[in-house]
Each structure stands twice: as structure tokens, then as C-alpha cells.
Amino acid sequence: DQQVKQNSPSLSVQEGRISILNCDYTNSMFDYFLWYKKYPAEGPTFLISISSIKDKNEDGRFTVFLNKSAKHLSLHIVPSQPGDSAVYFCAASDDDYKLSFGAGTTVTVRA
Amino acid sequence: NAGVTQTPKFRILKIGQSMTLQCTQDMNHNYMYWYRQDPGMGLKLIYYSVGAGITDKGEVPNGYNVSRSTTEDFPLRLELAAPSQTSVYFCASSYSREDTQYFGPGTRLTVL
Numbered sequence A: 001d002q003q004v005k006q007n008s009p010s011l012s013v014q015e016g017r018i019s020i021l022n023c024d025y026t027n028s029m030f031d032y033f034l035w036y037k038k039y040p041a042e043g044p045t046f047l048i049s050i051s052s053i054k055d056k057n058e059d060g061r062f063t064v065f066l067n068k069s070a071k072h073l074s075l076h077i078v079p080s081q082p083g084d085s086a087v088y089f090c091a092a093s094d095d096d097y098k099l100s101f102g103a104g105t106t107v108t109v110r111a
Numbered sequence B: 001n002a003g004v005t006q007t008p009k010f011r012i013l014k015i016g017q018s019m020t021l022q023c024t025q026d027m028n029h030n031y032m033y034w035y036r037q038d039p040g041m042g043l044k045l046i047y048y049s050v051g052a053g054i055t056d057k058g059e060v061p062n063g064y065n066v067s068r069s070t071t072e073d074f075p076l077r078l079e080l081a082a083p084s085q086t087s088v089y090f091c092a093s094s095y096s097r098e099d100t101q102y103f104g105p106g107t108r109l110t111v112l
Helices: none
Strands: A010-014 A019-025 A032-038 A045-051 A056-059 A062-067 A072-077 A086-093 A105-110 B004-007 B010-013 B019-025 B031-037 B043-051 B054-057 B064-066 B076-078 B087-094 B107-111
Touching: A010 A019, A019 A032, A019 A086, A019 A105, A032 A062, A045 A056, A045 A062, A045 A072, A072 A086, B004 B087, B019 B031, B019 B087, B019 B107, B043 B064
Parallel strands: A010 A105, B010 B107
Antiparallel strands: A019 A072, A032 A045, A032 A086, A056 A062, A062 A072, A086 A105, B004 B019, B019 B076, B031 B043, B031 B087, B043 B054, B064 B076, B087 B107
16 A cells, blocks of 8 residues: 555656656655655755644745645756756655655656 | 665576575665565565664565675675575665655666
8 A cells, every 4th residue: 555655657757947747645643744856867866854743844936835834845946957857756754764655757858 | 975786786696596686775875675576566674674683584585684884884685595595686775764765776686
């Protein structure tokens, strides 16, 4: 049973515009959420995270928003750059150290 | 500082063969993890370890075994390979539960 869902397998965006990636979760015990970025033939790398006590966390061009009541989080990338073309995974954990991952969204930034 | 390294990068096995996927980290991390990623799916936790000598099952442990004799190494053993084990395998490590997990580059395994 998939507890973390990324319903958009792919996203295409023009360079300089905003990329918005969405993630939904079903487990109300999740209290920590992360986004990982993955290039082909490489392992995922950590991008940004947010604790359930916050509703927004920002790091440079990347902002994650959390809506606990809707069990929804999103990642905003502004402005999008060609190097942002990658697969983005949403992940969540509860009070243990096990991450549940979504299936990923492939972002393509067009020049 | 190499981070998390995995060998081999690619491997093709016949049904019933066995192999060990190697994982080493040089960051002195206590926690280590093995994940598999099937096409169109998220990463699923196979086994994890919270320190040398301590391992436990994750979400999909069947068909696999692990050991953690040192802090640095966390090998994953497939005893009787099956086509359902065709996947990309990622090893990861973190200093503590709350810390970021750092991933290796992955091993692409095909069982025919």
C-alpha cells in the first residue's frame, strides 16, 4: 500500500518559470517530510525537508509547503534551471527512521 | 571522502544463483539502509542497521540477508535469485535517525 503518492509522473517547464511538484500522503503519523533529487545513474541526493510543526521551509530557489489537514506537500522551484532536470522523490517518516518514498516526478526544464 | 560506494554497478544473474551487493561508507555513520527501486515505483526499504552487529527487516526483506560486522560495511546477500529481484538497489547511510540519508550510486541487477 503506497503511503506516499506523487500523482504526476512527469512535468515539463520552461527555463525561468516556476516548477510545482505535488505529493500526497495517507499516514497521519508522518511527521517529517523530505524531497530528494536524482540524476540518471546516480543515487538520490537530499534537497530539502520540513517538519510537521512548520508549514513552509525555504532554501534558495527551493520551497516546500506542508498542508497537514490535506495531507499534502508541494515543492516549488523558482526560477527553474536546466540543471533542475531530474527525478524528484517525495519521502516521509514517522517516529522511526524508515522513509516511505513516492514513485517520483520527472522534471524537464526546456530552454 | 568517497561517501557511499556500491559494487558492482551492474550484474546479470541466472535464476537460483547467489550474489552479494557490497556497500561501504566512509562517513562514520551509524545507520545504514538497503532499498530497492522497481520501475515506476518509489524506493522500498529492504533491511537497515542502526550500528555494527545490529540489523532489522524493512518493508520487503524476503529473499535477502544482511550483516553488519563493521561500521563501514553493510553487504546485501541474495541467496537464490528470482526474476522478481530484478531491480535497482541503493545503499544509504546516515549519522542518526534524524539526519539526512546519503545514497550510493546504485546497483542495477537483472535476474534471467
